[in-house]
Amino acid sequence: MTDTVVFPQDRTCPYQPAPGYPPLAEQRPLAQVALYDGRRVWAVTSRDLTRRLLADRRISSDRTNPEWPMMFPSIAAAVSDAQQKVMKIVTALVGVDGPVHQARRKMLIPNFTIRRINALRPMIQEIVDQQLARMIDNGAPADLIPAFAAPVPVTVLYRLMGIPDADHRSFERLSHQLAAGPNANEAYDELMAYMSGLIAEKRRNPGDGVLDDLLTKPGATGDVEHEELVSTLVLQVAGGHGTTGTMISLGLFTLLQHPEQLAELRADLSLMPTAVDELLRFVSIPDGVTRLATDDIEVEGTTIRKGDGVFFITSVINRDADVHDAPNSLGLRSSSARDHVTFGFGAHQCLGQSLARVTMEIALGTLLQRLPDLRLAVAAAEVPFNPTAGFEVITELPVTW
């Protein structure tokens, strides 16, 4: 056990994999790692095996299985009695397998197609412009996260969902409380009460948000009552904005640390779509996608046993040298930029990926265009960050212009 790599490990640079991961990259396509509680689980390290296993029905996403491997003690606490209700949201979509998952996902898909998201570009641009104007009016320096990177995707996503603007702040506060505990159960009850009021209002006066659309759909299979299912789906989807906010702030920070690439991008903003995917690949949030094997699976002479935990280590897989010519460099013209697994793969592949890409593209593009002298207001080493790779990687981003 002594030479088993522990997972996850802290980053020492916000946009680089943990320095302890290279031994994992050498063990392709599969390695063993130890979790915080000593449990040994499989770490998938190659892109090809990731795609194969995440499309395999014996690889389960069922978070209610008592054998489910926990990456952090805080996640284990979240499924404890004190926060049991949070599980209802997790198991609405990402934590459920098979036909029930497919039926629920099918209800949501029409609202998140590339075509539908592209049609939102003017709305997203308007939100970005208003938020940026506010930040500029308040004057430099500013912490980019509360001033721009966090509120932009919240407003975009909540408008798309059909949550009234006046309620964004309280909805956001409760969602945060739900995710962060310790009063998660209370936050769940408040959010569900809010949702049932909103649903009643929408039944009287339908709008054109995702929530309005879901209310008109026939119920998905499963034993959950339709309005409760709609509410939990909305709460699960609404949780997606934090990742986009992180990618705007961390994406900008990464670009500022790569001045040549940043200059190239400023000179030709048509590179932005590839740059967005390359940033998603290069910084690789989250660190891992978790699964449980529900049957024995043979992988090149090794057997993943039924009941084994399987982690897809995004930051290692996204630097697979078989896929990327220069895996450890940020290449804004890279032809393999899109070959990453930052949005997962297979049945649960991120539903909001087009929305995340377009929001990042407009937010970062507008920042670079309107603020040609945008730069850090402190030394890079002083930018505080959360070394445990997850979603909230940098916690403050002081900038000036």
Ligand code: HEM
């Ligand atoms: C940069 C931003 C984002 C990243 C890195 C990200 C990452 C991911 C990953 C890795 C998964 C797969 C989880 C798994 O297989 O266990 C996922 C699923 C999901 N994401 Fe995202 N996400 C982002 C933005 C969003 C946004 C904006 C939304 C909101 C529309 C969203 C909604 C979802 C949903 C609903 C699922 C579950 C899909 C399913 O289980 O069928 N995500 N995301």
